[in-house]
Amino acid sequence: MILTSAAVIAVGLGAYGLGRVYPPAGPSAGTIAPADRYVSSQVSDADVTLGDTAVPQLMQTDAFELFVHDKNFRALASSPGFQTLANHPQVMSALLRDPQAFASLASHPEAFASLVQAAQGAASLDSQSRQASADLMGMVANHPAAMEAFASHPDALTAVLRNPSAFERYAHDAGAFSGAAGNTPGLLQLARDKAAMGAIMSDSQVFEALSKNGSAFKGLVGNPQSLAAAINSAAAAADQLHVAGISSAAFPVLASNGAAFDKLAAQPQLLSVIAGHSAAFAAMLSQASAFTSFSQNGNAFRDAAVNAAADARLSANAAAFSQLAADRAAMTALQNDPQVFAAIGKNGAAFGGIAGSAPMLSPQLIAAIGSNSAAFSGLASNAAQLSSAAAALHSVDAHSLVASASSAGLLSGGVAQAALGYPQAFAAIAANPSAFAGITQQSAALATLAANQKAFAAIAAQPGLAALVSNPAFSAALNQAGVSQSHSE
Numbered sequence: 001m002i003l004t005s006a007a008v009i010a011v012g013l014g015a016y017g018l019g020r021v022y023p024p025a026g027p028s029a030g031t032i033a034p035a036d037r038y039v040s041s042q043v044s045d046a047d048v049t050l051g052d053t054a055v056p057q058l059m060q061t062d063a064f065e066l067f068v069h070d071k072n073f074r075a076l077a078s079s080p081g082f083q084t085l086a087n088h089p090q091v092m093s094a095l096l097r098d099p100q101a102f103a104s105l106a107s108h109p110e111a112f113a114s115l116v117q118a119a120q121g122a123a124s125l126d127s128q129s130r131q132a133s134a135d136l137m138g139m140v141a142n143h144p145a146a147m148e149a150f151a152s153h154p155d156a157l158t159a160v161l162r163n164p165s166a167f168e169r170y171a172h173d174a175g176a177f178s179g180a181a182g183n184t185p186g187l188l189q190l191a192r193d194k195a196a197m198g199a200i201m202s203d204s205q206v207f208e209a210l211s212k213n214g215s216a217f218k219g220l221v222g223n224p225q226s227l228a229a230a231i232n233s234a235a236a237a238a239d240q241l242h243v244a245g246i247s248s249a250a251f252p253v254l255a256s257n258g259a260a261f262d263k264l265a266a267q268p269q270l271l272s273v274i275a276g277h278s279a280a281f282a283a284m285l286s287q288a289s290a291f292t293s294f295s296q297n298g299n300a301f302r303d304a305a306v307n308a309a310a311d312a313r314l315s316a317n318a319a320a321f322s323q324l325a326a327d328r329a330a331m332t333a334l335q336n337d338p339q340v341f342a343a344i345g346k347n348g349a350a351f352g353g354i355a356g357s358a359p360m361l362s363p364q365l366i367a368a369i370g371s372n373s374a375a376f377s378g379l380a381s382n383a384a385q386l387s388s389a390a391a392a393l394h395s396v397d398a399h400s401l402v403a404s405a406s407s408a409g410l411l412s413g414g415v416a417q418a419a420l421g422y423p424q425a426f427a428a429i430a431a432n433p434s435a436f437a438g439i440t441q442q443s444a445a446l447a448t449l450a451a452n453q454k455a456f457a458a459i460a461a462q463p464g465l466a467a468l469v470s471n472p473a474f475s476a477a478l479n480q481a482g483v484s485q486s487h488s489e
Contacts, residue, residue, distance in 0.1 A: 130400070
């Protein structure tokens with residue numbers, strides 16, 4: 001979403017001043033899908049050294065070859081600003097989600113810094129915003145037509161949400177609602193919309209749901225455009241998940257774990273493993289430290305899983321681990337990424353590509369994936385559909401965070417408008433505020449980001465390239481390949 005003119009003025013963001021841009025890779029570059037090659041990003045920034053196997057493995061991928069041999073990407077990578085961004089893979093991953101928003105923010109450093117400062121405070125609201133996401137998704141999943149009708153009349157919904165308990169009685173007397181408009185403009189306009197009123201009348205229980213879960217919209221009341229956008233983002237996510245064959249009962253769980261799902265979407269093979277072996281992963285996460293010893297040798301885990309009943313770490317869930325051991329594709333993924341076990345040991349709720357992030361994988365999320373194993377396995381093999389579902393859930397998460405921060409008084413004036421104008425960017429910043437705070441102090445990084453929106457958009461358009469540049473080993477791989485040594489090479 002792009003800021004409106006009024007919001008631009010409010011935060012001091014002028015016209016989008018974009019300088020030199022690099023065109024996307026030429027036709028010869030081709031397209032690399034993330035499901036085609038498992039790109040590991042399991043180590044943290046501090047773990048990456050030139051001697052790590054992650055670096056040479058990354059350099060051997062098709063995506064790396066494509067990147068370093070494309071003259072436009074190579075020129076971009078040789079700039080000091082790009083090197084700074086590459087040293088912060090979580091920042092790189094976030095900006096690729098919305099290159100236009102971050103390019104615009106980077107071109108206005110003071111406004112960007114203010115937004116980062118607000119996001120630092122909002123980061124403490126993670127639990128609250130996650131619950132808001134679950135409530136919002138639950139309402140949209142259970143009352144799709146009625147909520148979309150309200151989204152088409154956000155002023156009417158605002159009137160309801162200002163005092164939802166007063167409207168709860170219409171859950172059992174839908175006919176009376178048509179005469180409840182009074183002199184309220186938003187309600188009067190809704191009353192004239194026969195289609196919208198029909199959808200609401202057909203599902204009057206929506207009033208009870210709004211009364212119970214109205215807090216999910218707190219902070220958006222009074223901002224009709226953002227209120228409608230929040231509902232529409234949840235509706236879009238519900239549609240994506242429904243098409244994938246995932247049961248609606250899982251929607252709230254997925255919405256409240258949108259950031260975790262977003263990370264898993266970048267590692268489809270790992271998502272597929274979890275989908276097929278949720279019991280084994282739940283056991284790993286419940287006794288994380290016991291699996292650290294497997295981090296240096298994926299074959300050791302394979303051998304232990306084959307004889308699960310004889311291993312104290314696995315015996316309590318021997319059947320689940322034996323089943324995992326018999327799954328050749330799953331074991332190959334784990335053997336290629338043994339650091340998954342180190343990540344589990346360091347943080348029982350994070351592993352693989354999301355190691356080093358805040359605790360993400362809850363037992364509820366693992367259970368939701370396991371209870372829809374066939375659907376998630378199919379989703380993991382469809383890169384475009386997986387990416388769309390992850391983006392939709394991320395959007396729900398973003399709007400909930402903005403709403404929670406607004407209701408807590410952490411956003412005011414122009415900063416609030418900027419956050420509502422760039423909800424996904426704001427949520428990404430709040431997920432890693434210290435890294436973004438550092439970036440706002442790096443003029444070269446900001447200049448590179450502001451001047452190369454098209455280049456970053458070209459990278460983001462190819463999932464294989466996006467995964468590559470977001471990999472913690474990417475910066476070291478560029479140095480080892482000599483890409484960052486000279487502009488002339």
